[in-house]
Amino acid sequence: xxxxxxxxxxxxxxxxxxxxxxxxxxxxxxxxxxxxxxxxxxxxxxxxxxxxxxxxxxxxxxxxxxxxxxxxxxxxxxxxxxxxxxxxxxxxxxxxxxxxxxxxxxxxxxxxxxxxxxxxxxxxxxxxxxxxxxxxxxxxxxxxxxxxxxxxxxxxxxxxxxxxxxxxxxxxxxxxxxxxxxxxxxxxxxxxxxxxxxxxxxxxxxxxxxxxxxxxxxxxxxxxxxx
Ligand SMILES: [Mg+2]
Numbered sequence: 001x002x003x004x005x006x007x008x009x010x011x012x013x014x015x016x017x018x019x020x021x022x023x024x025x026x027x028x029x030x031x032x033x034x035x036x037x038x039x040x041x042x043x044x045x046x047x048x049x050x051x052x053x054x055x056x057x058x059x060x061x062x063x064x065x066x067x068x069x070x071x072x073x074x075x076x077x078x079x080x081x082x083x084x085x086x087x088x089x090x091x092x093x094x095x096x097x098x099x100x101x102x103x104x105x106x107x108x109x110x111x112x113x114x115x116x117x118x119x120x121x122x123x124x125x126x127x128x129x130x131x132x133x134x135x136x137x138x139x140x141x142x143x144x145x146x147x148x149x150x151x152x153x154x155x156x157x158x159x160x161x162x163x164x165x166x167x168x169x170x171x172x173x174x175x176x177x178x179x180x181x182x183x184x185x186x187x188x189x190x191x192x193x194x195x196x197x198x199x200x201x202x203x204x205x206x207x208x209x210x211x212x213x214x215x216x217x218x219x220x221x222x223x224x225x226x227x
Contacts, residue, residue: 143175
């Protein structure tokens with residue numbers, strides 16, 4: 001636990017190097033603990049295996065507010081920490097939304113909401129056809145689950161029996177429609193293995209995100225402070 005705390009402190013320190021008007025700090029910090037636990041303890045990925053076809057796939061669907069994402073990737077050696085100092089400038093690879101063609105370790109370009117989950121479902125389908133052991137993990141915001149594309153993806157993924165797949169939804173009570181708690185029910189009613197955890201509790205996050213279902217999809221609702 002000491003190790004984790006000190007690493008999180010390091011990431012928080014790296015985040016202070018990202019400055020400017022477009023840093024979306026509320027959105028950025030809501031994902032901080034989930035991203036930290038994923039890269040520290042869950043994902044089978046590393047900077048020297050960027051093209052490994054059997055690497056785990058992590059898709060950050062909630063592409064706005066990428067500060068925590070950039071800080072975690074820098075802490076894990078995906079790109080030089082000095083890049084953080086130029087965040088959002090014209091020449092910087094680190095834009096206000098992550099670009100997969102510019103930032104090592106970024107699997108999808110995101111920012112336009114509602115696309116990450118459907119893309120991840122397609123990827124999981126392809127990996128299954130190839131009999132790859134790779135897992136797919138996608139991080140979504142609660143408000144982007146208002147987008148209809150997600151409703152189709154949630155039903156489709158269950159309908160075709162995908163597995164090795166986890167969606168983690170950061171719930172900061174910013175959805176337009178949902179009564180709190182209804183989000184988890186949407187996954188559960190479609191047959192997903194669903195848990196709700198404290199999005200700041202590393203032990204709860206680690207257990208929920210490491211949990212694998214051989215024959216079912218996993219949804220983790222990570223509750224954080226209201227936006
Ligand atoms: Mg939200």
